Amino acid sequence: MKKIKALAAIALAAVMTASVFTGCSGSSADNKSTGATGAAKAEAPDTTKSEPIDYMVLVNKTNPLPDTWEDKLETIHTTNSIGDTVEVEKKAYDAYLNLKQDLVSHGIHVDLDSARRSVKEQQKIMDDFTKKYGAEYAAKTVAKPGYSEHHTGLALDLYLIIDGKDVVENEDMIKYKKIWAEIHKKLAKYGFILRYLEGKEHITGYGYEPWHIRYVENGYIAKNIKSKGLTLEEYLGKAKGGKVDIDYGTSSIYSKKDLEDAVIQLKCDFANFEGCKLHNIRYAGDSEVNDANLKWVNEKNPDAKYTKVAKFLTDFKSPKGKKNSTLESNHEYKDYQWWLARTDKDGWEVVSKGY
Ligand SMILES: [Zn+2]
Numbered sequence: 001m002k003k004i005k006a007l008a009a010i011a012l013a014a015v016m017t018a019s020v021f022t023g024c025s026g027s028s029a030d031n032k033s034t035g036a037t038g039a040a041k042a043e044a045p046d047t048t049k050s051e052p053i054d055y056m057v058l059v060n061k062t063n064p065l066p067d068t069w070e071d072k073l074e075t076i077h078t079t080n081s082i083g084d085t086v087e088v089e090k091k092a093y094d095a096y097l098n099l100k101q102d103l104v105s106h107g108i109h110v111d112l113d114s115a116r117r118s119v120k121e122q123q124k125i126m127d128d129f130t131k132k133y134g135a136e137y138a139a140k141t142v143a144k145p146g147y148s149e150h151h152t153g154l155a156l157d158l159y160l161i162i163d164g165k166d167v168v169e170n171e172d173m174i175k176y177k178k179i180w181a182e183i184h185k186k187l188a189k190y191g192f193i194l195r196y197l198e199g200k201e202h203i204t205g206y207g208y209e210p211w212h213i214r215y216v217e218n219g220y221i222a223k224n225i226k227s228k229g230l231t232l233e234e235y236l237g238k239a240k241g242g243k244v245d246i247d248y249g250t251s252s253i254y255s256k257k258d259l260e261d262a263v264i265q266l267k268c269d270f271a272n273f274e275g276c277k278l279h280n281i282r283y284a285g286d287s288e289v290n291d292a293n294l295k296w297v298n299e300k301n302p303d304a305k306y307t308k309v310a311k312f313l314t315d316f317k318s319p320k321g322k323k324n325s326t327l328e329s330n331h332e333y334k335d336y337q338w339w340l341a342r343t344d345k346d347g348w349e350v351v352s353k354g355y
Contacts, residue, residue: 053089055191055217057152058236061205062274064146065119073116075153080111082166087116089153092215096156099190108179109161113168113211116153119145137303140349154215155195158183173211180210188222191215193232200231202244202278205271207264245280253286254310262310262340262348269338269350275319276327284311284337297341297351306341310348313337 053072059065074090088096096112103110122145129138149155159168160176167173173180184194192215198208206212214232216222225235244267248259263281270278288311297309313335318327327333339352 053152055091055154055215056221056232056236057154058232058238059147059149059152060233061144061147061272063238065151069152070118073153075116078112080113081161082111082168084113086112086114087153088112088156089116089215091217092154092156095190095192095215095217099186099192102186102190103183106182108182110158110183111161111166113157113159115150115156117148117150119151122146122148122151149195149212149214156192156213156215157209158211158213170209170211184210184226187213188226189219191217191219191222193222193225195232197229197231199244200234201264201267202270203231203233205268207268244278247280247282249283249285251283251286253289254308259283259310262312262342265340265348265350266312266314266338269353270314270316273316273318273327274325277317277319279315279317282313284313293339294341297339300351301341304341304349304351305343306351307344309339309341309351311337311339 051072053069054066057066057069075087076090076093077085077087078093080086092115100110122143126138126142126145129142133141150157159166160173160179161167162176162179167176187193192213194210195212195214196204196206196209201207216225216232221235225232228235246263248256248263251259254262266281267278270276289309293311294306294309297306298304314333316333316336318325318329318331318333320330333355336355337353338350340348341351342348
């Protein structure tokens with residue numbers, strides 16, 4: 001879902017691509033190219049630039065970009081092999097160039113698809129979606145302004161150049177597993193980490209993205225994070241890690257892959273449950289896949305025209321003393337329900353959840 005230029009195209013793509021198998025459908029705008037932006041960044045006053053940015057900053061679905069970030073940020077603009085302008089934080093860009101050069105010496109060619117996107121640009125995408133599709137759809141489809149790691153300028157989406165050809169679409173790129181593995185081996189040396197790990201969707205809020213790398217500056221820290229298999233959230237102690245048990249049960253309706261895709265969406269959604277620790281996810285069984293339940297999810301979201309429904313159950317624990325939350329404090333939730341639905345073309349989405 002890369003390389004999309006105009007907002008109209010982004011809108012269309014979002015309608016079509018909820019099925020991106022590696023991503024979370026609720027955040028597709030986060031993976032878009034910034035191509036449409038074009039405008040040069042206004043330089044911030046020099047006085048604020050003396051104060052360095054925090055290269056370990058955490059920005060995710062529950063942690064917004066710090067208020068003063070955009071004043072302190074120093075970026076460069078570069079043009080990629082496709083001809084798009086990409087904006088990157090200065091130091092991260094230097095580190096990227098070193099990484100890129102190292103990869104070239106191993107016969108691997110990469111370029112930058114997208115890096116920094118300002119909060120204002122994200123707000124513009126949100127406004128455009130709201131105008132065209134309504135607030136509810138916009139909220140579901142576009143990453144909330146202020147809550148995308150791409151705002152930092154430290155998150156880089158790479159694309160591959162294979163035999164001189166640009167490979168930019170997610171579904172094409174994901175096939176080059178060996179090449180990504182080689183790239184990932186080199187990241188820490190230059191102060192980068194892989195940000196959205198497989199199986200950690202409940203922590204990061206995003207599906208596996210081999211192309212989304214994050215600059216953390218310190219190579220020793222990057223190495224430590226990688227060797228322990230941690231997400232940035234876990235490393236910073238802002239997430240309770242641990243294993244999530246998944247029971248797919250048996251189904252004569254859905255393939256394992258179908259259920260895995262549904263679980264990824266569920267885990268992405270769960271990342272919004274701030275501070276909650278997910279213990280397990282269970283498929284509730286084929287008996288819930290019936291006409292009455294399908295009718296019910298379609299009533300919840302009449303425009304969607306779902307053809308498939310699936311129910312899952314989860315156990316999790318809520319954190320102590322959380323305000324502004326509908327969840328009870330420090331409570332062990334059992335059999336919390338999740339209803340997911342899909343059309344024949346699109347991927348799963350969470351339609352309803354609760355006790
Ligand atoms: Zn990204």
